[in-house]
Amino acid sequence: MKKSRRLQAGLLGAALAALLTLGGCGQTEPVAADEPLLPKNDGRPAKLTVAIESPEDIALINTNGALERVMKEIIAKYQADFPDTEIELVYDARGEKIAAGGGNAPDIELFTGQDPYYKHKEQLPRNTDWLLDLTPYEEAWTDEGTVSNPASLIMRFMGGDNIYALPFSYDQIMLYYRWDWFHEYNLDYNEEEKASVNVWNRFLVAGEKLGDKGRLAIDKTVKPYLFDALLWSWVGQRRVADPAFGYYQPDGSTIFTLESAQNAAETYEQVLKLDMGAEDPIGAFIDGEAGMYLGTGMDMVRLSKEMPGKVNEDWYAVGLPKGIGGKTAPLLGWSAWGVNKDSPEPEKAVHFLWYMTNADNNTHMYMELKDYGVKPLYREIEAYEPSLLEGGWYGETDLLNTPSYRYASAPVVFEESTGVNNPVFSSLLSGLESGDVTAGEMLVGLDKEYARLLEEYTAGGGKLPWQTDNTEGNP
Template identity: 25%
Template sequence: MLALCTTAATASADAVVKWLHLELNPEYVKIWRGIADKYQAEHPGVKVEMQFLENEAFKAKLPTLLQSADAPSFFYSWGGGVLKQQQATGALKDISDKMKADGGAWGKSYNPAALKAVTFDGKVSAVPYKMGTVSFFYNKAYFTKAGVDAASIKTWDDFLGAVKKLKDAGIVPIAGGGGEKWPIHFYWSYLVMRNAGQQGFDAMKTGAGDGFVAPEAVKAGEQLAQLGKLEPFQPGYLATTWPQALGVFGDGKAAMILGFETTEAFQRRNAGDGKGLASDNIGRFAFPVVAGGAGKATDTLGGINAWAVTAKAPPETLDFLAYLTNAENERMMAKAGMILPAAVGAEDGVTNPLLRESAKQLETSTWHQNFFDQELGPSVGRVVNDASVAIVSGQMSPEEGAQAIQDAVEMDKM
């Protein structure tokens, strides 16, 4: 462990470290609690309090909470523009000096891409925790029944062809979570990446050229609209939450789901019988490329998550975070199937076959992009999510969706 701030002998009396999370899996929380309890035993006088908020409530209440006397010491962050804005408001602590101390020992203990994702204008305000990538998971039995070969799905046209085959076989192709909107933005975001490539997306978000009304962004919307016209999702998907969508997949009511690296574990938890699909009945493939696009098959979309440290957090917070995210503890969390670790040296803890596939994809990623709704900040991110759902459901044209996002970008700059 990196001893950054305190030791058992120097910890201030009754120091309370408040940990705000949004983890729903009780087994994962139990592992965290065990780490915290062990830390407390080694650091008398330090108490780690775990606090929970549900995902949407977390997003809604956090801005107010950060300005209150009840602000947590640290909290879950998706990084990107949201974290940058929180840093700009003064709500977060600058921990750059701690990361750079002793030749940068603490900072070097994390994957460079993970640390870069929480660094803005040279300042670090969050501790890397995990990395992840979004990909398709599928029911092998349904693919066999419909005559679909997952290995042959390389292009967007291949994917649309698979959707049609599944429908012809009487199988709902995709479990969709349109109720929370952000699960649908994965499709539009990936299509933008595949059409524009990294250089093109960087130009969009910095306002160069046509911004988000660039031809590549409109094309992404057209391709998403193509998918929507096939009616690929289960009935009522526009009111379906993400946990419910995982349940739809786990209950065998849809053949595919575009989701996080933890999809296998969470489909079990959300399935009606609590068991879901057997592990050997779940396959995985990367989001396809598009014909003529600048993006690569090895470009990935996914989270780079971290623990953001609040401005008034007690100094013991940093010591605990160094402990929580050290290679030993991250390896243990990886073995439990919780994370793809950000800590260097913890990679060998990833033993689950599907998680290993995600880890290998990240290892060979040519461009790992944080979720658009996080990267672009909360105001623009909400419009990205809204527009993605509106386009796929036919409520908005691809051009209108692109313009709405560009308008939000320009408004955010005012």
């Protein structure tokens, strides 16, 4: 497995120091470089508890016991180096803190953000005041590798530059299409006339070109998230104040008032009209009734077993098409590790979290749990595991190494009023699909709703991260 950047840098530094000394440069000791702030374990006796969600509660991270097995392997390796640090795994059902060891809450918890898998309101994110700010230790992770764009969004899910979470799993929209059918059609046409799914404007006419082979099936879960994807891909992230507050401009007004938002809404309406309305959309793609399928990344588990032909040869899984403002996608849901700020051993907890998510262990966890939605933290995953250049997960892995494929989200701090969980949001998008609401009326309603929510948030003491950090929006 590939060595982490820190180890490589350390070996290089030692070699350079030796060359300077042997070369008679008048310096017997190397100059100490600025060392990053890294968490430490002083070796004194301590006990840590790590809480993972009850597997039957959250479908996204239901690993059927595999997570517990992998965690025990990592804990055993850690305790070989730190034998006086006891680590206990406990279950934390529906995000409610449980008493563990002396009545303390767990030191490290696996918690979830907003996602379409919630079945009960009580599973919505609880107050995040319990989370320890991990920002001082940021270099512990950035020195391990290049943090991917989706991982960066999750790490900073509260907005601004502060880090409160380390990603464990997430899901996103993927476009699946029959490459063999597209290739067969394109043999007779020049580059401009070919059917393509790379850009939204060409995606909209691809189905018409291929006829019955170009029909589109859309998973019902991802439909409302497609609006977010189109919205951000038309508006562009430079107009968004903060990726974690994806509906707002730097002055606090919503992006729903922009002309580009109107274009995005009209495009969204066109995409909805292309949907063939299959009762089982993924089944329609498998059976050849549809040549394109907009679904979830986790659909790859079923497709890799049932889809005819070979993935990455006859059919492909790719990211969403490009809009006028680039490519920006939402996450359908995610889970992440957080450290309890009231932990009796906060630095040891951060140290173990760092160990658990270093390049080696993160890669191992991904390879063991990728069929359960677990994702790699670092872009260099292909270098760590070249086998990922093949197989069903290559499409998502490739997106990690596409810096221009950006991510944003509705404000998680709004909890049940966030994005698709907001009844006004859902009602307006449903109205557009049924024809009861125009694109313009939908945007007016969304602007009014999210202006109200932001006013309530700030009136209650909530801070806008881009104003707090004196930023002007995204670089």
